[in-house]
């Protein structure tokens with residue numbers, strides 16, 4: 001096979017050879033630096049004029065380590081799926097860099113792009129729409145071999161697909177069935193089998209269990225974990241269920257409006273969060289334990305997430321933040337370990353006033369800081385107060 | 395704050411002792427091309443004023459169909475109700491005439507749906523749709539209706555309600571639309587609200603706002619609330635009591651604290667065990683094996699038997715009824731029931 005992988009930048013990546021070297025466990029396999037993805041907002045039908053941009057991902061930096069699971073959490077629209085698509089090269093990056101095993105991959109095309117795609121695969125959220133209803137399960141799982149025949153020569157494919165079905169816990173005899181003949185959990189397994197077909201090293205899971213029943217979610221999570229240790233996979237795991245993310249992740253990144261606002265080990269994020277947004281997000285998660293009801297100290301955020309086409313200046317969270325000061329509007333906080341904190345609190349957090357939440361900090365104390373933010377959003381103190389009143393269902 | 399809805403207050407003063415809503419042995423089937431789908435196979439639950447009942451169960455277990463039967467909004471056919479009673483304030487609604495039921499709907503029982511965007515009319519302003527409730531049911535004038543709409547929007551904390559009353563649904567965020575749905579349900583100050591997954595489509599931070607608002611208004615108006623959800627966290631947060639559904643039946647009922655502390659049905663137990671816990675990190679999660687049943691072919695005996703770690707021959711032959719759950723010495727446990735032959739063993743299995 002000829003190595004003709006010249007990219008737009010002129011860099012040559014000889015396919016097959018380029019990504020062969022092993023990355024030791026715990027070293028970065030993916031290095032993401034200042035990654036930006038803007039979607040242009042245009043006006044006019046014939047002469048399209050750009051009038052702005054949706055800043056879906058706006059300067060995101062992190063590493064994915066070999067063999068780890070990095071969880072990504074954040075509210076709807078904060079850019080999680082866009083980040084995944086840019087890493088997968090399904091969308092071109094607007095700026096920034098993504099290195100896979102040390103090589104820039106964000107501007108590849110042709111054979112070099114093909115080679116990278118083989119190594120980074122994706123499992124999608126929706127097991128109901130992400131599979132082509134007119135293809136058999138065998139064709140769906142074997143489809144990647146059409147593009148990468150070197151992985152499984154034609155004669156071996158049926159066997160390869162049956163092996164994959166077996167690996168994900170489906171009966172290999174189901175190879176000729178169609179997606180509608182499977183349940184949601186089974187369809188998600190088909191999606192996972194397809195993601196594994198090319199023996200990738202990195203799998204990006206975008207909400208892989210969100211559409212599944214609680215009783216089936218655990219089965220799929222267990223499968224993902226088992227496959228990770230069997231095939232030494234690195235996962236980026238996007239989800240909104242924070243307890244599942246904690247269960248599966250070694251590290252967790254929290255996104256807000258196109259930015260990574262905090263990143264650290266699962267304990268650093270869940271037990272020692274220092275960014276107000278992370279704290280609010282964690283406190284809002286309903287705990288499946290009725291005895292925790294009375295002791296719950298929830299931060300109820302008011303106001304809506306601002307538009308990513310027109311994000312607030314400075315810190316993007318400031319319009320909803322109870323700690324916001326003038327500095328927050330003027331200066332963008334960098335994602336870095338705050339020098340004024342120690343111990344587990346000292347991990348990357350993009351807040352000028354990063355600090356652990358004092359347990360039992362009273363609503364009144366938060367209220368003091370809140371007044372600044374209030375003027376921005378134009379909501380009355382009474383409204384906020386009312387929004388914070390406990391659920392009082394008892 | 396004065397509310398827009400004081401006019402109907404008096405009806406609540408009528409002395410009525412029993413449960414607001416009492417569903418007994420409800421069955422609902424759908425006639426489909428492939429056969430009869432038994433969506434609801436004997437549901438029993440009740441709600442009192444001021445009480446929150448959470449209905450928990452996986453997709454397809456019949457939670458919404460039960461709610462639609464209560465509201466009287468099932469399409470019949472294909473649906474039919476071969477058996478059961480739905481008593482509202484003691485009177486069986488299944489025996490009432492169309493007109494009487496229509497009056498109860500909206501005025502006395504209101505429903506909040508999962509997807510606010512598709513249940514609001516996109517081409518009418520939010521203010522018009524809210525006001526319409528007062529024009530249709532109370533003969534309010536246009537001006538009165540508009541004023542009441544603004545008050546309601548205020549009540550559910552839509553900022554700058556006066557300025558936004560003429561806006562259309564798509565101009566509001568998901569959380570705001572869900573709050574407008576709550577306003578709509580509250581408009582006529584019903585006695586009972588059925589909320590079908592009211593926050594499933596929302597982010598956790600917005601979900602917290604909406605749930606808090608709903609619980610607060612419920613307490614204020616002393617309404618009964620049926621909350622349909624599959625989120626064990628939300629249930630633990632707001633419910634007084636719980637009914638767990640599986641394959642169209644209630645398999646367990648219990649007050650909230652007891653259900654989490656001592657489940658008496660293997661399915662409930664399995665659900666609680668599959669929640670990821672901190673001390674289990676790095677270990678396999680407990681997973682209920684197998685898949686939810688196909689309603690066209692519900693397993694013989696206990697519908698849960700193919701997935702149940704406790705199943706015995708008896709479970710494959712006989713259908714367990716909802717047995718009262720008691721302490722070992724026979725002391726009754728108020729409000730507890732389990733449709734499992736081995737409820738006693740399950741109760742101790744912790």
Ligand SMILES: Nc1ncnc2c1ncn2[C@@H]1O[C@H](COP(=O)(O)OP(=O)(O)OP(=O)(O)O)[C@@H](O)[C@H]1O
Nearest residue numbers: 039054055056075076077078079080081082083308
């Ligand atoms: N192709 C596109 N064109 C224009 N805007 C887009 C496009 N794709 C995404 N966006 C916008 O980018 C932002 C981020 O979207 P994205 O899908 O990445 O969010 P997300 O974090 O995955 O949300 P969710 O949790 O709802 O899946 C949103 O405001 C979205 O509307």
Ligand SMILES: Nc1ncnc2c1ncn2[C@@H]1O[C@H](COP(=O)(O)OP(=O)(O)OP(=O)(O)O)[C@@H](O)[C@H]1O
Nearest residue numbers: 424431433452453454455456457458459460472689
């Ligand atoms: N019009 C219909 N015709 C045939 N079957 C129906 C109809 N409506 C509902 N069903 C079936 O009844 C069963 C119960 O549905 P229901 O909507 O009550 O489930 P649910 O518990 O609310 O689930 P979910 O959590 O997914 O909302 C389902 O299997 C569904 O397919």
Ligand code: SF4
Nearest residue numbers: 696699702709734735
């Ligand atoms: S009746 Fe039998 S099968 Fe059903 S839940 Fe109880 S033990 Fe399991």
Ligand SMILES: [Mg+2]
Nearest residue numbers: 080081082206
């Ligand atoms: Mg997404």
Ligand SMILES: [Mg+2]
Nearest residue numbers: 457458459590
């Ligand atoms: Mg439903």
